[in-house]
Amino acid sequence: MNIDSIKNGIVIDHITAGRGMKLYRLLKLDALDCPVAIIQNVQSKKMGRKDIIKVDGAIELQMDIIGYVDPNATVDIIRDSVLVEKKSIDLPEKLQDVIFCKNPRCITTTEQELPHIFKLTDQEKGIYRCIYCETKK
């Protein structure tokens, strides 16, 4: 399978196999008008299998979303076909409107204009809690 190399854009590599589509969805890559490739189950020496996303366009990525979905992923920035930057990913401290609180008692269920904000409460286990009602995602 051949996918053209990128001239100006982004490669999200080392995505845990199976999480590529979730990332694609949360990053709203379907709304872009530049070429986007999602490659699933690629063989990887380090990981066995992995997913890769390539975006052939200079876009601003929401790094916190990538960190939330897969903190082990890597992001390569390509300019004029040259790798100019490798970005490291961490679990974000805060997520806004990425995940949504499902607690029926939470204020966000009745006040729908409120942003859904989750805070990282356990770095080790990657646990996020709603800032309003502390329900775990």
Next chain:
Amino acid sequence: MRSLIDILELSVEEIDELIATAEDIIANPAKYQEVCRHKKLATLFFEPSTRTRMSFEAAMYELGGNVISMASASSSSASKGESVADTAKVISCYADIIAMRHPKEGAPLVASMNASIPVINAGDGGHNHPTQTLADLLTIWRKKGKFDGLTIGFCGDLKFGRTVHSLIAAMARYTGIRFILISPDELKLPSYIKKDILEKQGIEYLQTTDLESVMPELDILYMTRVQQERFFNEEDYLRLRDSYILTPEKLENAKKDLCILHPLPRVNEISVGVDADPRACYFEQVLNGKYMRMALILKLLEVKA
């Protein structure tokens, strides 16, 4: 400007400071009777409450301040669809401090994020009720003279009981604390509290369904009501509401200096026969709640006596 949404926003030192202020108010009430003159407390209660609301109102009046409030949640602007954020912005124009109770969890936090005056969480659904915890802490302090090394039994609804969750979080910061969690299986303490607070901090705890067998070990017994408003299902409520009823007979093996607490109102979980027992501290706890609310209002308004 500071608000109080969750008891853990107060450090142990700040709780000590509030207790010291409350003790001073108890000893010298006259010194405080004019300190909040020309200040206004707005009580915004979107859920029925008598005691917490009156406690806040009494606290503000005893500090020489005034209280403004809405007649009831059903006649408030919320019933017309106003958001909590807008309500908080509007009330900030009228008052100096807000005490808010709301059935939705997180509503007072939303208010504090939008108000330009301090907001006190007076209870948000089954979530937090920090001023009840302050009342509990002052009562424990006045009865025991310490927080360290106590064995505290919580009995009843430990699943939805917000006062239980807050008091566990607050007491877990002291050393040598042991918790005994007495509840029916359906109303056990949520596992996230066990994992995130008790196990994480290595705090000893025991879960049991049998109150009488653990009674001799307790320094504090915190009884709770099974709250109908926390159940989506009436059948579950009716089945569980009479799980534990404290009677004078059950106290026969209890320590002589046991301190029995209850956030009130009680329904039938403590029989009236216990009220005359000197170990029954729940009405004192109500009074202590008013003193701690006075201390808190002073702290948040940055008023010195």
